[in-house]
Amino acid sequence: MINSMANKKIENLSDWTRFIILFIFGVILMAPFIWMVSVGFDRTANVTMPFPPRLIPEEASPFNYGIVFENGRLIQSYINSGMVTISSVFLGVASSLLAGYAFSKGKFKGKKILFILVLCTLMIPIEPRLIPLYTLFNKVGLLNTFWPLILPTLINGMLIFLCKQFFDQLPDTLREAAQMDGGGEFKIFFRVYLPLAGPIAATMVILAFIWSWNDFMWPLVVLNNQDLHTVPLYLASFSLENGTSLGGLTMALATVSILPIVVLYLFLQRYVIQSIALSGVKGE
Structure with a gap:
């Protein structure tokens, strides 16, 4: 009984470890796409690109996307x-x-x-x-x-x-x-x-x-x-x-x-x- 409980805890820990590792890699892979969408909502990026890159724009605005759909x-x-x-x-x-x-x-x-x-x-x-x-x-x-x-x-x-x-x-x-x-x-x-x-x-x-x-x-x-x-x-x-x-x-x-x-x-x-x-x- 004790061995089965210990094995179950080890399996749960292993599942959580795999989940965390995959989540980290997923965030790394998605970061460029999130940054691309974020810059699209950043109206000030038309003047100068934000550096260092940020995932959340300081002044969020749909201005750029409005121009895109009117193009x-x-x-x-x-x-x-x-x-x-x-x-x-x-x-x-x-x-x-x-x-x-x-x-x-x-x-x-x-x-x-x-x-x-x-x-x-x-x-x-x-x-x-x-x-x-x-x-x-x-x-x-x-x-x-x-x-x-x-x-x-x-x-x-x-x-x-x-x-x-x-x-x-x-x-x-x-x-x-x-x-x-x-x-x-x-x-x-x-x-x-x-x-x-x-x-x-x-x-x-x-x-x-x-x-x-x-x-x-x-x-x-x-x-x-x-x-x-x-x-x-x-x-x-x-x-x-x-x-x-x-x-x-x-x-x-x-x-x-x-x-x-x-x-x-x-x-x-x-x-x-x-x-x-x-x-x-x-x-x-």
Whole structure:
């Protein structure tokens, strides 16, 4: 009895220790974001940035955020980013689900070699691909349009890999039973496996959304028209034009620019956690 009570106290102490350590690291990780939001509410930061940095503004005011939401160019950049991101996420996730299912459950010649080639694309950074992609889209006359930002997302090695790993955990008996009922491959995918792929689809939506929304280098290369600028391009141009003279307004813009990602994650986080939990369960 005494030993069990002692073991329980040790476990409680260990839980509290882990909680305190994780809480400290969480505060450290969140501090830059809290500071960014705080500076956005600090009207005096437009004159000079507060130093040393403080998490609570001396004169809190929604002035900077009011100007942000009245900014026509920001609204246009939001529309541009929304069009590009929604299209990229839909096409990228849809194609990755189909490819992941084919690599996991399909039986065709050269499957392993093709999958290795897909994995090899993960080792090639964006920089070496800029010139070939730019030349390609220049020849077909698609520069200064949204197509160069959307079409390359059709093939995403990371998303295809995640889909294959997820479908590998699902039992093959589901496919065999559907085949016995006369179902073709597309029918099996859409009616049997796709309804089970909600968690991994939500994870891919978040990843693809973040990649597309935050993309800066590739849009900078292919979009020269300011009317087509996405949110990162507009934020960069605003920072270059004003430097640190409007620090509060710049931080307010930065805060507003990440809001869609935060909102999307809050809605889909439970599916992400579910996909992580299911990734270690092998179906029988």
